Amino acid sequence: MAWQKQILRVNLTTGSCNIEPLNMEWAESYLGSRGLGSKYLYEEMDPAADALSAENKIIFATGPLTGTMASTGGRYTVVTKGALTGAIACSNSGGKFGAELKMAGYDLLIIEGVSEKPVYLHIEDDKVELCDAGEIWGKTVWETEDLLAQKYRDPLMRFAGIGQAGESLCRFACVVNDKHRAAGRSGVGAVMGSKNLKTIAVRGTIGVRAKDPKAFYKIVNEVNARMTDRDEMARDGTIAMVDVTNGFGSLPTNNNRSVRFEGANKLNAEAMHSPNENGHTNIVTNGACFGCTIGCGRICKIDPTHFSVKDRPEYHGASGGLEYETAYALGSACGVDDIDAATFAGFLCNEYGMDPISLGGTIAAAMELYDIGAIDDSTTGGIKLEFGSAQALCQIAELTGKGEGFGADIAMGSKRLCEKYGHPDLSMSVKGQEFAAYDGRSMQGMGLAYATSNRGACHLRADPYGHDFETTEIEGKAKIVAESQRDVAFLDSSGLCLFPGGCGWGLEDYRTLVDAACESDWNEARMAETGERIWVLEKLFNLKAGLSKKDDTLPKRILEEPADVGAGKGLVCRLDEMLPEYYQINGWDAEGVPTEETLKRLNLN
Amino acid sequence: MDISVTLFGGLRHFLPAGSSFNKCTIKIDDESRLEALLEQLPIPAEKKYIVIINDEKVSREDYADITINSDDTIVLLPPIKGG
Numbered sequence: 117m118a119w120q121k122q123i124l125r126v127n128l129t130t131g132s133c134n135i136e137p138l139n140m141e142w143a144e145s146y147l148g149s150r151g152l153g154s155k156y157l158y159e160e161m162d163p164a165a166d167a168l169s170a171e172n173k174i175i176f177a178t179g180p181l182t183g184t185m186a187s188t189g190g191r192y193t194v195v196t197k198g199a200l201t202g203a204i205a206c207s208n209s210g211g212k213f214g215a216e217l218k219m220a221g222y223d224l225l226i227i228e229g230v231s232e233k234p235v236y237l238h239i240e241d242d243k244v245e246l247c248d249a250g251e252i253w254g255k256t257v258w259e260t261e262d263l264l265a266q267k268y269r270d271p272l273m274r275f276a277g278i279g280q281a282g283e284s285l286c287r288f289a290c291v292v293n294d295k296h297r298a299a300g301r302s303g304v305g306a307v308m309g310s311k312n313l314k315t316i317a318v319r320g321t322i323g324v325r326a327k328d329p330k331a332f333y334k335i336v337n338e339v340n341a342r343m344t345d346r347d348e349m350a351r352d353g354t355i356a357m358v359d360v361t362n363g364f365g366s367l368p369t370n371n372n373r374s375v376r377f378e379g380a381n382k383l384n385a386e387a388m389h390s391p392n393e394n395g396h397t398n399i400v401t402n403g404a405c406f407g408c409t410i411g412c413g414r415i416c417k418i419d420p421t422h423f424s425v426k427d428r429p430e431y432h433g434a435s436g437g438l439e440y441e442t443a444y445a446l447g448s449a450c451g452v453d454d455i456d457a458a459t460f461a462g463f464l465c466n467e468y469g470m471d472p473i474s475l476g477g478t479i480a481a482a483m484e485l486y487d488i489g490a491i492d493d494s495t496t497g498g499i500k501l502e503f504g505s506a507q508a509l510c511q512i513a514e515l516t517g518k519g520e521g522f523g524a525d526i527a528m529g530s531k532r533l534c535e536k537y538g539h540p541d542l543s544m545s546v547k548g549q550e551f552a553a554y555d556g557r558s559m560q561g562m563g564l565a566y567a568t569s570n571r572g573a574c575h576l577r578a579d580p581y582g583h584d585f586e587t588t589e590i591e592g593k594a595k596i597v598a599e600s601q602r603d604v605a606f607l608d609s610s611g612l613c614l615f616p617g618g619c620g621w622g623l624e625d626y627r628t629l630v631d632a633a634c635e636s637d638w639n640e641a642r643m644a645e646t647g648e649r650i651w652v653l654e655k656l657f658n659l660k661a662g663l664s665k666k667d668d669t670l671p672k673r674i675l676e677e678p679a680d681v682g683a684g685k686g687l688v689c690r691l692d693e694m695l696p697e698y699y700q701i702n703g704w705d706a707e708g709v710p711t712e713e714t715l716k717r718l719n720l721n
Numbered sequence: 722m723d724i725s726v727t728l729f730g731g732l733r734h735f736l737p738a739g740s741s742f743n744k745c746t747i748k749i750d751d752e753s754r755l756e757a758l759l760e761q762l763p764i765p766a767e768k769k770y771i772v773i774i775n776d777e778k779v780s781r782e783d784y785a786d787i788t789i790n791s792d793d794t795i796v797l798l799p800p801i802k803g804g
Contacts, residue, residue: 348731359729359743360798363773376776385730386742581802585771618802683778 117327118180118633119143123156124222124244126237128311129170129229133237133244138223143180144636145719150206151609151650153177153195153224157204158653160226163660167197167303168285168310176217176225176276176316179611180634183218183324183406185336187343188613190215190406192299197661199303199310200287200474200529201548201572204657207290207304208576208608209276210405211297213318216274218611220320231312236264236277239318249314256280256467257292264317277315278305279469284519285309286527288474288550292466296436297405297413300471302549302571303529326633335632340409344620350402350411352385354440357553359384362448364585365682366558368551369448370503371480372544372673375555376681379453383443387455388414394421398455400434410615414438416459424460424510436466441575444553445476450483450509457506461513468517474529477550479512481530481542482522490537497521541672547572547663556674556691558684559584561593564694567668568597570654576614577601588683590690594697602647609650649718652702652710656720665708668695722791723748724758730799735764755779755787758795770797 121138139156146152153175165171174196181189192214198205217225220241227237234249252260257279264275276293282305289305290298299305326332348356361367362380369377381387388398396419403413416437418425425431437459438446446458465472479501485491486501493500497515499522501508515523525533530543530550544551549572556563561580566573579600580593607614607626616625623643631638658667669675670691678686699706703714715721723746728736733743747761755772764770772779773796779787789795 345731348734352730356730357801360801363729363796363798364771364778365776390742579802582769582800585798585800681776683773 117325117635118184119148120218120221120223120322120324122222123224123226124239125226125228126244126246127229128227128231128235128246128313131246133246135242143223145646146650146653147180147606147609147630147646148223149177149179149182149191149609149611150193150195150208151605151646153193154204154206154650154653154657156224156226157195157197158657161197163197163657164662165197167199167202167307170230172197172307172310174227174304174307174311178214178218178223179609181629182611183215184326184611184633185333185407186612186629186633187336187340187407187409188405188616189611190408191611191613192217193608194291194299194304196304196307198549198571199285199289199306201302202661203302203547203571203663204654204661205302205304205571206608206654207299207301209291209293209297209299210408210613211274211294212406213274213276213293214611215406216272216318216320218320218324219322220318221322225316227311227313230310234312234314236314237316239316241319241321252314253283254280257469258295258467260315261295264315268317270319273317273319275315275317278308279467279517280519281468281470281517281527282306282309284527286470286516286519287529287532288471288478288527289469290471292469296466298466298471301473301574305469327635328632332632335628339621339625339629342620342625343409343616346410346619349615349619353402353412353414355388355414355438355443356385357440358443361554364558365679365684366555367448368444368544368553368555370451371449371484371542372551372555373484374681375558375679375684377448377451377453379451380448382453383438383447383455383458388416388438392419394419398459399437403436405613408613410619412615418456418459418463422456422460423507424457431460431463435463438462441553442472442476445473446509449476449480451503452506452509453504454506457510461509464513464517470517473552474550475513475516475526477544478526478530478533479509481534481544482512482526484542485534485537485539488539490539495522544671544673545573546670547667549573555679555684556670556689557679557687558588558682560588560590560689560694561597563670563674563689563691564593564597564698565601567670567691567695568601568698570651570658577604579604588687590694594694595701598698598701601651602644604647605650606643606647609646645718649720652714652718652720655710659709668708722751724789724791724793724795726758726762727796729796730801732764732768732770732797732799735762735768737763749789753789754785755789756784758789759784768799770799772797
């Protein structure tokens with residue numbers, strides 16, 4: 117149990133909605149969510165197909181623990197071929213949508229084909245219908261949710277959909293659920309937009325049953341008692357990391373020209389908690405996803421006198437505020453130290469449905485193009501796109517959301533943008549996906565993790581943090597990255613969040629929960645093998661999609677320009693030394709292709 | 722002499738009473754070593770952190786050898802993760 121043992125398949129070309137049994141053999145081998153969704157995608161589509169074509173599928177996948185009483189059991193994953201990367205995309209989100217989809221009776225929702233006209237999907241348990249989206253197409257995520265909530269008048273109905281960015285095929289459009297949680301990365305929203313699917317409205321009343329409810333309840337309480345460090349995360353959220361990386365010298369600044377930001381103290385936890393000169397405090401409270409006992413979310417308000425919202429009362433309310441990644445992308449990456457401007461740009465991301473990491477990373481690249489004269493005011497429509505300009509950040513973010521003016525160029529993502537203007541090296545990305553908030557020179561393990569991440573640069577595909585903060589020497593990092601990639605693949609497939617791992621839980625806590633909830637024996641060896649199988653399956657998808665060793669790399673800046681300050685001062689990322697060892701540890705050949713022996717061991721041949 | 726120490730992230734829970742948001746002042750003897758300063762902070766032994774002095778990371782094995790100067794900027798960082 118814990119699986120619902122059925123999937124919902126919606127074909128947008130034919131308009132059919134069918135309930136099918138879950139392939140339990142695959143569930144036993146790939147667990148759920150990221151792993152199981154990837155397996156279905158791998159088996160059902162040609163990885164070489166264009167991400168925005170009808171051949172691509174988009175899968176909303178819950179895990180066996182999604183919707184259970186396990187802490188943080190609200191996660192789901194959107195699996196598809198990424199519009200930004202051309203690689204496999206598995207974009208994870210919290211909020212309440214995933215649990216609602218699971219409680220409607222589905223482990224997976226598979227969307228295929230393309231609708232002739234805009235539609236939305238309405239699910240209430242086994243009642244499923246495609247509805248005309250004429251009235252909501254062109255609306256923001258927030259407007260769409262409000263209109264449909266008014267129509268159905270069910271306060272427990274949950275929504276996951278796209279804004280105008282997804283409709284206009286912005287390469288880093290995301291799927292936003294519950295207004296400010298998002299399956300953010302890799303352009304999954306553009307895939308949804310290419311299918312003319314505006315949103316999914318779901319209400320579930322079936323519930324989720326664990327294998328042995330009493331035993332599961334006991335273990336839930338036991339592991340919750342071990343979550344000892346959650347108060348810190350609830351109070352400061354992930355934005356506490358700003359001071360850590362800035363102090364260490366790994367906070368990417370001005371498109372990674374530097375690794376330390378002078379204005380960091382205006383974007384950190386203290387700044388968020390402290391009243392400004394007008395007596396306005398950015399943070400209102402913290403927020404939690406379904407079943408979460410941590411509550412790391414930031415619920416914030418913009419100073420109503422700030423230039424970005426001065427005459428726009430619709431932005432004066434509280435909504436999803438800056439997390440560490442957004443503080444970096446919409447702050448230090450662009451050299452902007454204005455917490456209200458960054459919060460406003462973050463609101464726009466949620467409203468229009470854009471990944472703030474890629475938006476900020478692309479604006480930062482554009483700022484460098486502007487700085488070196490590769491683009492000018494005639495390109496930007498008169499916007500002075502200078503590093504540090506809060507005004508430019510806000511203007512460009514809004515134009516990008518609407519797909520207007522120079523925003524249409526930004527919507528291509530930094531790789532395509534920098535290629536267009538003749539400086540491909542200025543895109544701080546891997547496989548076309550912009551860096552997260554860690555520099556791969558002072559954090560060598562993170563550099564390797566970025567380069568080898570199956571979905572493009574990502575800070576949540578491996579766990580090199582502890583070792584990276586201890587040493588910049590590369591010995592041991594390949595093993596840490598390889599092994600933690602497998603661990604994270606398993607955890608992501610459970611339906612739980614990764615953050616309990618930073619609040620006191622170990623791998624064993626996740627494993628015992630899976631074992632108590634799901635049929636058959638989920639021991640340590642099986643957990644490791646399942647994680648590795650998922651990681652290698654994603655790799656196989658990418659190989660079939662045409663990616664190769666040449667894509668397991670980093671921008672020239674990280675490989676050739678030494679970090680300017682901090683723990684990594686004078687260092688470049690020694691990727692060329694770590695990568696061969698990483699391939700070897702994984703049982704892959706020198707070109708990064710899994711060997712027959714490895715495939716056989718994982719039942720992937 | 723008085724030394725200002727900044728504790729980031731969750732470490733600031735362990736600041737002595739009367740400290741500001743994330744800073745405290747520690748009184749130590751002249752010529753004191755880093756190890757002696759750290760012992761004055763009420764941080765539980767099981768809490769891991771790294772030490773940055775004047776923007777440079779300090780190795781754990783050097784704590785007993787490093788002499789603190791009155792104008793040193795000392796920062797303690799917890800090895801948190803995620804984003």
